[in-house]
Amino acid sequence: MNNFLEESLFAGVTLSLIAYLAGSLLRKKFKLGIFNPLLISIAVSIAVLAIGNISYETYNEGAKYLSWLLTPATVCLAIPLYEQWSLLKQNCKAVMLGLAAGTVTSLGTVLGLSLLCGLDHKEYVTLLPKSITTAIGMGVSEELGGYVTITVAVIVITGVLGNMFGEVICRIFRITEPISKGLAFGASSHAIGTAKAIEIGEIEGAMSSLAIAVSGILTVVLASVFSHFL
Structure with missing residues (x-):
């Protein structure tokens, strides 16, 4: 799993976006505050990293591009x-x-x-x-x-x-x-x-x-x- 994330340029971004989409779908279906998309995406991302024994540095190499959008979005x-x-x-x-x-x-x-x-x-x-x-x-x-x-x-x-x-x-x-x-x-x-x-x-x-x-x-x-x- 580590090798896959290291070799794939956008694997971290893809994981983050899929996790956020899952949270959005849960929020839309159940309409409960606990199903906050950001909270769900954080939990799912942490679970994947923990289960796959993936280091944060490896994940961040592919996910850092999302951070670049933070200031423009603000x-x-x-x-x-x-x-x-x-x-x-x-x-x-x-x-x-x-x-x-x-x-x-x-x-x-x-x-x-x-x-x-x-x-x-x-x-x-x-x-x-x-x-x-x-x-x-x-x-x-x-x-x-x-x-x-x-x-x-x-x-x-x-x-x-x-x-x-x-x-x-x-x-x-x-x-x-x-x-x-x-x-x-x-x-x-x-x-x-x-x-x-x-x-x-x-x-x-x-x-x-x-x-x-x-x-x-x-x-x-x-x-x-x-x-x-x-």
């Missing part, structure tokens, strides 16, 4: 925001304050839990970028001296959980305003949460797209400050 999220530009201008102050509050809350939660669980400085800064997109979070973690690979895993887990449970949490707390819902998804669970926000509605998707960019910038600035607290 940039494309600006399209729904452009379509809702007038709505953004009407609520600019509330949006900015909401995103600032969301970013500080995210960083403050990591600080509080790190103190509670007795994490050291390196482990703490590894978790600080958990709610921003991978493209930005990797750079923040590396600059602060964290474990970049763990940061990537934490970012993915955060996004998947937001995608799975975000809508349920909004219903529990009776959050019905489309702008508020969109900002919450983007500020807490980045691009993966934004995918869910786009499913819910155009306004939610646009505001979530904005939240990814603004929260990312705010986290880059504030994470450097919070990194000195532990």
Whole structure:
């Protein structure tokens, strides 16, 4: 199996796409949050690598091409925001304050839990970028001296959980305003949460797209400050 992946240029990409497609079909059939396509694709990929005794390096040689699409895909999220530009201008102050509050809350939660669980400085800064997109979070973690690979895993887990449970949490707390819902998804669970926000509605998707960019910038600035607290 290792030899097959080493000799096939796109075997890793093919495995990832087939696993994601399987997750999408399960989600469409059962309509349950637990069948999140990204979660299913991660689980299937890990299972194949473990059963086939395939090293991550070998797999990544063929799957790395997907990573190249990460930044362009994030940039494309600006399209729904452009379509809702007038709505953004009407609520600019509330949006900015909401995103600032969301970013500080995210960083403050990591600080509080790190103190509670007795994490050291390196482990703490590894978790600080958990709610921003991978493209930005990797750079923040590396600059602060964290474990970049763990940061990537934490970012993915955060996004998947937001995608799975975000809508349920909004219903529990009776959050019905489309702008508020969109900002919450983007500020807490980045691009993966934004995918869910786009499913819910155009306004939610646009505001979530904005939240990814603004929260990312705010986290880059504030994470450097919070990194000195532990």
